[in-house]
Every structure is written in C-alpha cells, then in structure tokens.
Amino acid sequence: MDKPSLLPLLDARLPLTEEGIAEAARLAGVPLAQAWGVVRYYPRYRGLPQGRLLVDDPVARARGFARLLEGADGTHPPLGLEALSPIHVRIEGRERYVEYQGHRVPFREFRLPFHLGHGERLLPPEPILDLAAYERIGGLQALRSLLGGRLSPHDLIQAVEEAGLLGRGGAAFPTHIKMRAVAQGEAPKYLVVNADESEPGNFKDRFLLEHHPFLVLEGALLAALATGASRIFLYVREEFEAAMLGLEKAVAELKEAGLLPVPTEVFRSGGLYICGEETALLESMEGKRAEPRLKPPFPVEKGLWGRPTLVQNVETLASLPVILKEGPRAWRQREPKLFSISGDVARPGLYELPLGTPLGEALRRAGAELGEIQAVLLGGAAGVFTKDLAFPLRYRERLPLGAGAMVAFGKEVDLWEVLLGLAQFFREESCGKCFPCPLGTAVQVEMVRRRERSKALLQDLAQTLKGSLCGLGQSAYWAYASLLEVEGAA
Numbered sequence: 001m002d003k004p005s006l007l008p009l010l011d012a013r014l015p016l017t018e019e020g021i022a023e024a025a026r027l028a029g030v031p032l033a034q035a036w037g038v039v040r041y042y043p044r045y046r047g048l049p050q051g052r053l054l055v056d057d058p059v060a061r062a063r064g065f066a067r068l069l070e071g072a073d074g075t076h077p078p079l080g081l082e083a084l085s086p087i088h089v090r091i092e093g094r095e096r097y098v099e100y101q102g103h104r105v106p107f108r109e110f111r112l113p114f115h116l117g118h119g120e121r122l123l124p125p126e127p128i129l130d131l132a133a134y135e136r137i138g139g140l141q142a143l144r145s146l147l148g149g150r151l152s153p154h155d156l157i158q159a160v161e162e163a164g165l166l167g168r169g170g171a172a173f174p175t176h177i178k179m180r181a182v183a184q185g186e187a188p189k190y191l192v193v194n195a196d197e198s199e200p201g202n203f204k205d206r207f208l209l210e211h212h213p214f215l216v217l218e219g220a221l222l223a224a225l226a227t228g229a230s231r232i233f234l235y236v237r238e239e240f241e242a243a244m245l246g247l248e249k250a251v252a253e254l255k256e257a258g259l260l261p262v263p264t265e266v267f268r269s270g271g272l273y274i275c276g277e278e279t280a281l282l283e284s285m286e287g288k289r290a291e292p293r294l295k296p297p298f299p300v301e302k303g304l305w306g307r308p309t310l311v312q313n314v315e316t317l318a319s320l321p322v323i324l325k326e327g328p329r330a331w332r333q334r335e336p337k338l339f340s341i342s343g344d345v346a347r348p349g350l351y352e353l354p355l356g357t358p359l360g361e362a363l364r365r366a367g368a369e370l371g372e373i374q375a376v377l378l379g380g381a382a383g384v385f386t387k388d389l390a391f392p393l394r395y396r397e398r399l400p401l402g403a404g405a406m407v408a409f410g411k412e413v414d415l416w417e418v419l420l421g422l423a424q425f426f427r428e429e430s431c432g433k434c435f436p437c438p439l440g441t442a443v444q445v446e447m448v449r450r451r452e453r454s455k456a457l458l459q460d461l462a463q464t465l466k467g468s469l470c471g472l473g474q475s476a477y478w479a480y481a482s483l484l485e486v487e488g489a490a
C-alpha cells in the first residue's frame with residue numbers, strides 16, 4: 001500500500017469542490033473519473049440532510065414509525081441505537097446531536113449509555129477506557145507473552161483452534177483457518193478489523209469499540225503478530241464517532257507505552273451497509289465503490305491491495321485475549337457470545353450468554369414477558385422472524401443466528417410494517433453490481449407493501465434473489481418468508 005487511500009483524502013477536503021476532488025484523485029493516484037464515481041456513490045460526499053431525523057430501525061417501526069416520523073424531517077438508517085429506540089438525530093449545519101430521553105448529546109460524544117447485562121466473564125460491566133485500568137483487570141497479559149517469546153504465533157493459532165472460535169460477524173467461519181491461511185501467505189500482509197456493524201438490531205461491536213477499545217486492540221495486535229500482518233486498519237462505521245475517537249486515543253496510549261508492535265490506524269468506513277461485506281470493504285479502502293468482489297480468490301489470499309489480508313470481526317478479535325487468559329478448553333466449555341436484545345423487553349441492551357442458551361431464556365433475562373411476545377426477529381435484517389422460544393442460540397442450527405441480534409415484538413405490533421422497513425432497507429442498500437439484487441429487492445418492497453401472501457410469488461422472488469452475487473441479495477427475502485411461516489403457525 002504505497003499510495004494514500006482516496007476516501008480519507010476526500011474526507012479531508014469536505015465540503016467537496018471540483019478542485020478538491022481533482023487534488024484527492026491526483027494524490028491517490030486514481031483517474032479523475034474514478035474519483036467522481038466514488039463521490040457520487042458514498043452518501044457523505046453528497047451532503048447531509050438538514051433537520052431532525054428519526055433513526056429508522058425495527059424497534060421504531062414497531063412503535064408506530066409513521067406517527068413518530070411526523071416529528072422528523074426524514075429517516076436515518078439504523079445506527080446501533082435500537083436499545084434506545086425510538087431516537088432522534090438533530091442536524092445543525094455540520095454538527096449532529098443525539099436526542100434521547102430529554103438529553104441532547106453531541107453525536108461524537110455519544111456512547112451507548114448502558115452496562116453489559118449479565119455476566120462479567122468476557123467483559124467487566126463498566127467501560128475500560130485507559131491503559132492502566134485495562135492492565136488492572138489483567139489486560140495485555142497475552143500480548144506481553146507473545147512479545148516476550150513465552151507464546152509463539154503457532155501456539156496462539158493452535159489455541160484459537162482448540163477454543164473452536166467461530167467468526168462473530170455472522171458467517172461463523174472458523175477463525176483459526178483464516179489466521180493460518182494468512183500466516184502462510186507472503187508478506188506484506190494486512191489485518192483489517194471489520195467494525196462496520198450496520199445490521200439493524202445489532203450493537204455489540206459498537207458497544208465493544210466504545211467501552212472496551214483496549215480489548216479490541218489487544219485482540220487485533222495478537223492476530224496481526226500471529227499472522228505476520230505488518231499493518232492494522234480498524235475499518236469503523238462512519239457514524240461511530242465516539243468509538244473512532246476512543247480507538248485513536250487508545251492507539252496513542254499503547255504507542256507511548258511501547259506496546260504497539262504493529263502500526264495501527266482507524267479508517268472511516270464508506271457509510272453503506274454493503275461496506276461490511278469483506279470484499280466490498282476492501283474495495284472502499286482501495287478508493288473504489290464498495291462493490292463485492294467475486295470469490296475466490298478470498299481476502300486471505302488476495303485482499304487489500306492484492307496482498308493476503310485477515311478481515312476479522314470486532315467481537316471475534318476481542319475474544320482472543322480472553323481465550324488465552326482462560327485457556328482454550330475452559331473458554332470452549334462456556335462459549336460466550338454477545339447478544340444485542342431490543343424491542344419489547346424491559347431491559348434492552350447487550351447480554352453475554354453462552355451459545356446454546358434458549359431464545360426465551362435470553363429474552364427473559366432482558367425482562368421480556370414471554371407470553372406477550374408475538375415473534376422475535378433473530379439475526380437482524382438478514383435474519384428471520386420466529387416464535388420458537390426454545391430455539392437454542394447456536395450457530396449452524398435451523399435458524400440463522402447472524403451476529404446475535406434479537407428484536408422482540410409484542411402482540412400489538414404490526415409485523416408487516418416492520419417487514420416493510422427491512423425490505424426498504426435492502427432496496428436502499430443494494431449496491432447495484434449484479435441485477436438479481438436491485439430487481440428482487442425493489443419487487444419485494446412492492447410485494448410487502450401489498451401484503452402479498454402468495455407462496456408461489458414468494459418462491460419466484462426467492463429464486464431471483466438466490467442468484468445474487470453476495471449475501472445481501474441472497475438473504476434479503478428470509479425475513480419475508482419467515483413472516484409467512486410465523487403467520488401460518490399462528
């Protein structure tokens with residue numbers, strides 16, 4: 001990576017002018033036409049809407065979205081604020097404020113205002129925002145062992161394998177396989193922390209970044225050292241401004257303490273849902289539109305700038321120091337996972353629970369009255385509605401766990417209105433690279449608007465979307481199909 005990336009160069013020139021775009025293109029070494037293509041693609045270069053926006057998420061939809069919208073100028077995509085929904089963002093000039101229960105907080109200072117619910121094995125309930133506090137709870141032990149030669153890169157990857165750690169971003173791919181593949185690749189190699197959490201209903205990575213930056217950074221450093229990556233990029237969702245500031249501060253503290261063996265920097269994401277798809281993410285880092293690549297080759301072979309790249313989710317990396325501290329077998333026995341729980345529960349928030357916990361038990365811990373729950377959206381927008389409260393929350397079961405989001409809906413909720421929000425979300429976020437996805441997601445919005453219950457039509461829609469290039473299109477109809485099942489079982 002010898003040239004600066006286009007997106008940070010454009011960001012430094014906001015608000016953009018023709019001259020600014022030309023200068024950024026020249027510095028990034030890309031054709032002017034490519035730079036204009038990028039400017040027209042990413043929302044933040046097209047200017048922000050003015051006024052008071054309602055954050056549009058499944059919980060807001062469940063609470064009378066249309067009525068709530070009357071007090072707003074428009075909608076804003078889900079921002080990982082579902083535990084606090086409905087919530088407004090006020091935009092004044094270039095400043096943004098979160099309006100929440102009578103508070104008005106500058107956007108860049110707003111961190112999720114709750115503690116981790118249940119269990120303090122993986123994380124203490126309070127935020128750990130400075131290095132001394134992190135070391136007091138036993139932080140950096142694994143990193144010091146690796147740096148001191150008491151732990152080898154081989155043993156570290158072995159421990160990850162023994163722990164059976166599956167990627168926590170939703171794909172549940174075995175982490176050690178990706179690590180080993182990058183470790184065997186030729187330098188230069190990179191590590192990209194995928195912190196572009198944008199799935200409606202999910203806020204676990206946002207919480208980790210805002211409350212536990214050192215844990216995330218230690219995990220990233222361990223993975224980089226184990227695989228031989230020479231640079232770490234934290235690709236953070238653009239709206240997570242407090243998280244970005246906290247990470248930059250934590251990186252500076254580690255550097256000053258001589259505990260940053262791999263250069264690490266924060267990269268502001270392109271601001272689209274598709275940027276969370278690992279190859280689209282890499283495209284955006286290379287200064288292009290965030291359009292998924294054909295796979296293979298996979299990023300572990302040919303990733304950022306064509307080099308072997310480990311792209312790993314925040315929670316996955318944050319698990320590494322804990323696995324090494326506890327020992328892989330002990331960790332495997334309890335298999336901790338973070339779950340984002342919102343909607344009609346008394347205590348919405350983030351919960352650490354063992355994999356295999358029944359869905360109803362998870363909701364009960366968050367204060368749900370199970371008899372009052374009509375259905376749960378499990379796994380976010382690319383998830384499913386279910387009423388199966390006995391379902392064990394584990395990967396590779398009958399229902400997709402995704403990144404661990406659960407939105408509970410009471411009996412009064414119009415689930416078709418919630419589904420319409422999800423359908424519109426997919427239509428808006430389709431990148432347009434392959435035709436089945438923009439076509440299918442647009443048709444889906446119309447079908448949902450008409451409350452179409454024909455299974456034959458839904459099957460046609462599913463056939464179309466299954467032909468999509470990436471997971472966004474392929475999974476876009478799951479919630480629709482599952483709602484018909486839930487209705488059929490009612």
Ligand code: SF4
Pocket residue numbers: 274291292429430431432433434435437438468469470471472473474
């Ligand atoms: S499935 Fe959708 S998001 Fe994915 S590449 Fe095709 S158009 Fe883009």
